[in-house]
Amino acid sequence: MRIILAGIGMGAREQMTQAVQEACMNADIIFGAAKVLETVEWCATPKEAIYEAEKIYAYLQEHLRYCSPVVIFSGDTGFYSGASQFVRLYGANDQVELQILPGITTVQAMAARLGTNWQDVELCSIHGRSRNIMNELRRHARVFCLASGAEDVRRISQQLIDYGYQDAQVSVAVNMTCQDEWIGQGSPQEFLQFERTGLCAFMIEKSQDSSSQVYGLPDDFFIRGRVPMTKEEVRAVSVAKLHLNPDAIVYDIGAGTGSVSIECAIHLTKGEVYAIERKEEAASLIEQNAHKASADHVHVIRGIAPDVLQGLPKPTHVFVGGSGGRLEEILNQVREANPHVRIVVNAITLETQNELLQYVRKHEITDADIITMQVSRSETVAGYHMMRGENPIMIGSF
Numbered sequence: 001m002r003i004i005l006a007g008i009g010m011g012a013r014e015q016m017t018q019a020v021q022e023a024c025m026n027a028d029i030i031f032g033a034a035k036v037l038e039t040v041e042w043c044a045t046p047k048e049a050i051y052e053a054e055k056i057y058a059y060l061q062e063h064l065r066y067c068s069p070v071v072i073f074s075g076d077t078g079f080y081s082g083a084s085q086f087v088r089l090y091g092a093n094d095q096v097e098l099q100i101l102p103g104i105t106t107v108q109a110m111a112a113r114l115g116t117n118w119q120d121v122e123l124c125s126i127h128g129r130s131r132n133i134m135n136e137l138r139r140h141a142r143v144f145c146l147a148s149g150a151e152d153v154r155r156i157s158q159q160l161i162d163y164g165y166q167d168a169q170v171s172v173a174v175n176m177t178c179q180d181e182w183i184g185q186g187s188p189q190e191f192l193q194f195e196r197t198g199l200c201a202f203m204i205e206k207s208q209d210s211s212s213q214v215y216g217l218p219d220d221f222f223i224r225g226r227v228p229m230t231k232e233e234v235r236a237v238s239v240a241k242l243h244l245n246p247d248a249i250v251y252d253i254g255a256g257t258g259s260v261s262i263e264c265a266i267h268l269t270k271g272e273v274y275a276i277e278r279k280e281e282a283a284s285l286i287e288q289n290a291h292k293a294s295a296d297h298v299h300v301i302r303g304i305a306p307d308v309l310q311g312l313p314k315p316t317h318v319f320v321g322g323s324g325g326r327l328e329e330i331l332n333q334v335r336e337a338n339p340h341v342r343i344v345v346n347a348i349t350l351e352t353q354n355e356l357l358q359y360v361r362k363h364e365i366t367d368a369d370i371i372t373m374q375v376s377r378s379e380t381v382a383g384y385h386m387m388r389g390e391n392p393i394m395i396g397s398f
Helices: 018-026 034-040 053-062 083-090 106-114 133-139 150-162 232-242 259-267 280-292 327-337 350-362
Strands: 002-007 029-031 069-073 097-101 122-125 142-147 169-174 182-186 200-205 249-253 272-277 298-302 317-320 342-347 369-373 376-381 384-389 393-397
Touching: 002 018, 002 083, 018 069, 018 097, 034 069, 053 069, 053 083, 069 083, 083 097, 106 142, 106 169, 106 182, 106 200, 122 133, 133 142, 133 150, 133 259, 142 150, 150 169, 150 200, 232 259, 232 317, 232 342, 232 369, 232 393, 249 259, 259 272, 259 280, 259 298, 259 317, 272 280, 280 298, 317 327, 327 342, 327 350, 342 350, 350 369, 350 393
Parallel strands: 002 069, 002 097, 029 069, 122 142, 249 272, 249 317, 272 298, 317 342
Antiparallel strands: 142 200, 169 182, 169 200, 342 393, 369 393, 376 384
């Protein structure tokens, strides 16, 4: 069975490639979402409003007379498209041959309308999915995003103001290439009451003086109060030892000011961080620091670990900065939830260091990497520079 997966671009016939138009005309049936099928009304080929890969495959099995099916998708088949579902399910199936025909993407069409390029734009989507746009804006000067509608535009505009990007330029496009196409530009403030309906996308360009620091936040970035904080150099080593993936689910247990939580969050484009903290003063500081760092994917969990871990998403990575004497219970619970979880423990006191070593021995963890780290900082005394040592810390990872 041969199935053609075709991207129709923005929808107007003149925007479709010649190959896509010919595929539709030569097909014996066209599948797609009802709204998408409206764009090929000019084609006499029979149509069926089905877009799920498994349902289309089942339909073709029941109607063997169709031997030249085409499935059409809005935009391009390689950019947040349902075509990926077909490739995932049937790409390795010897009985199914897939041919993929690309189309013009929304970002291409929008950049052309705006008279700009898009090679340095970070591409995202919050259309039926989640993405931390503020974190992407911290990393990139320009961000493009597919949206579910006007509500997303209003929400992101408010976030831009809340996180200090009120000087960013926002461009919004609705129903690209259609008769009711609309494109507007302005400040986030100007889109707080945005109401237009239709297929929606936006592009954000932050001002040149916006903060662009990504990794290795200095200690004085964090609002600290009287709460202990993992120092900058120890954070850098500890986060490196976590071996984070972009979609990691991280627990920061005994999160303090949230410095490790936020350093982790900055690394994540699709993941989440759960900062577990029992002291209210510290929990409040985590929220303030997360807001300051545009890290709205840091979730503060108030309470004592491991008691409050039940019900949280299964962790892929766990950092333990404070265990309250319950290190073994904590490690047992997270390893039970995910036997492959990556764990990093900071141990300052001799008692916690002993707990860590005893746990490694008891559970026969043969790949444990344990180091001791001490940082010294220079200070001036009577015109001379002297090195003042910080407390040594044991970092265990496995």
